[in-house]
Structure formats: C-alpha cells, structure tokens
Amino acid sequence: MIDKVSMEDTTFTILPYKFEAGTPNVEGSIGLAKAVDFLQQIGMNNIAQHDNELTQYALEKMKKLDFFRDLWPKNNLQSSIISFNVKGIHPHDVAHLLNEIAGVAIRSGHHCAQPMMTELGVRSTCRVSFYIYNQNEDIDILIEGLKKSLGVVKIGIEDLYSDIILDYAKNSKYRKEIPASKKAEGKNLSCGDEITIFVKVDKGKIVEASYLGHGCIISQASAAMMCEIIEGKPLKRQKRS
Numbered sequence: 001m002i003d004k005v006s007m008e009d010t011t012f013t014i015l016p017y018k019f020e021a022g023t024p025n026v027e028g029s030i031g032l033a034k035a036v037d038f039l040q041q042i043g044m045n046n047i048a049q050h051d052n053e054l055t056q057y058a059l060e061k062m063k064k065l066d067f068f069r070d071l072w073p074k075n076n077l078q079s080s081i082i083s084f085n086v087k088g089i090h091p092h093d094v095a096h097l098l099n100e101i102a103g104v105a106i107r108s109g110h111h112c113a114q115p116m117m118t119e120l121g122v123r124s125t126c127r128v129s130f131y132i133y134n135q136n137e138d139i140d141i142l143i144e145g146l147k148k149s150l151g152v153v154k155i156g157i158e159d160l161y162s163d164i165i166l167d168y169a170k171n172s173k174y175r176k177e178i179p180a181s182k183k184a185e186g187k188n189l190s191c192g193d194e195i196t197i198f199v200k201v202d203k204g205k206i207v208e209a210s211y212l213g214h215g216c217i218i219s220q221a222s223a224a225m226m227c228e229i230i231e232g233k234p235l236k237r238q239k240r241s
Contacts, residue, residue: 091216
C-alpha cells in the first residue's frame with residue numbers, strides 16, 4: 001500500500017500495510033499448479049527412487065577419492081544432497097575450479113547452517129545436489145572435474161586466477177597482525193569468510209595496515225589490496241570511502 005505517489009518519488013505506508021495491497025502472484029500460482037501436475041505425472045515415488053540411486057552412485061564414486069573429507073550422514077537417510085570438502089582447497093575455489101574446468105555448478109559456503117558448520121569444525125563446505133534432470137553421466141563429469149581440480153592445485157592455479165591476484169593472496173607482506181590503533185572485522189554472511197583488518201594510526205594517518213583471516217584466494221587477495229591502498233592515507237578519507 002502506497003502513501004504518496006508522484007512522477008518523481010514514491011513513499012509507502014507503515015508496516016504491515018505496505019505489503020498487503022497489489023495484484024496477487026497469479027502467474028506464480030498457475031506455474032506452481034503446472035509444476036505439481038508435471039511431478040505427479042512422473043510419480044513422486046519414481047522421483048525419490050531416481051534421487052536415491054543417483055546419490056548412492058555418487059557416494060560410491062566419492063568414497064574412492066583419497067582427497068575427500070566426507071561430511072554426509074552415515075545412514076540411509078542420505079538423499080539428493082551431498083556435502084563434502086576437498087583437502088587443501090577452499091570450498092569457493094573448488095566451486096570456481098569445477099565451473100571453469102568441467103562446467104559443473106555446485107554450491108559453496110555455510111548454506112545458512114552455521115551451527116552445523118561449528119559442529120563439523122569447518123567454516124564452509126561444498127555441496128552437490130541431484131534431481132530428476134540428472135543422470136549418472138553428470139556424476140561422472142563431476143568426479144572427473146574434481147580430480148582435474150586437485151591436479152590444477154598441485155601443479156599451480158595460474159590458469160584460474162591472474163598473476164596479480166595470486167601474488168596478493170600467496171605472497172602478501174600484509175598477512176600478519178600488527179599492534180593496531182584500530183581494527184575492523186568483515187564477514188561474508190553467505191559463505192563464512194572472515195577477515196580482520198588492522199591499522200596503525202599516527203597523527204591522523206594510517207602508517208601501517210595488515211590483515212588476518214580465513215577465506216578463498218579472492219578474499220585474501222582483496223584484503224591485501226585494501227591494505228596496500230589505505231596505507232599512508234589519512235584515516236578520515238578512508239572512513240568516507
């Protein structure tokens with residue numbers, strides 16, 4: 001529900017009334033009904049059986065990979081979704097590598113399940129999922145992509161990231177904790193990356209900057225670049241930026 005509308009601006013009424021008016025989601029309702037018809041034609045039991053067979057096929061393949069850390073339930077309830085990590089590679093980088101190398105899209109992050117991440121002792125995981133549109137061949141492509149991803153990391157990931165990003169992430173002189181006048185913590189709520197920036201201030205100027213934290217290569221490189229940019233600059237100007 002609107003409060004006032006003009007050619008230049010729109011204001012809305014107070015909650016909850018601002019959300020109560022407007023055209024209902026008619027097309028969404030029609031689309032949902034068609035989706036239900038489609039699933040019923042296939043049969044929900046058939047879908048469940050297909051999902052379970054795919055999951056078991058994937059688990060058997062994954063168990064043979066020695067670079068895996070399995071994070072899935074050890075019971076018969078496992079179906080459609082598999083969480084895992086690859087030893088030595090951040091989940092974000094695994095997802096990026098699979099996309100670049102194999103054309104496979106997976107999810108990486110904390111999956112809105114941070115208490116579970118804490119219980120597992122990790123900050124984030126990789127996650128794959130299957131449905132009626134997947135076949136065993138898709139899982140084979142995933143497995144081969146994971147093997148190639150590990151090979152890229154062992155040889156070098158120069159083909160994945162530019163030299164400048166790799167240099168900042170791997171060889172940064174800024175990755176350390178300094179006696180700081182101020183510090184700021186940054187978190188990526190969608191994936192669990194955490195970076196703390198430390199700055200030493202003298203006479204209103206940032207004389208030294210550094211960072212520590214956990215994250216993928218892009219996250220580490222970004223923190224290092226930030227430290228380089230703000231070092232030697234007036235503190236007030238950086239606050240405005």
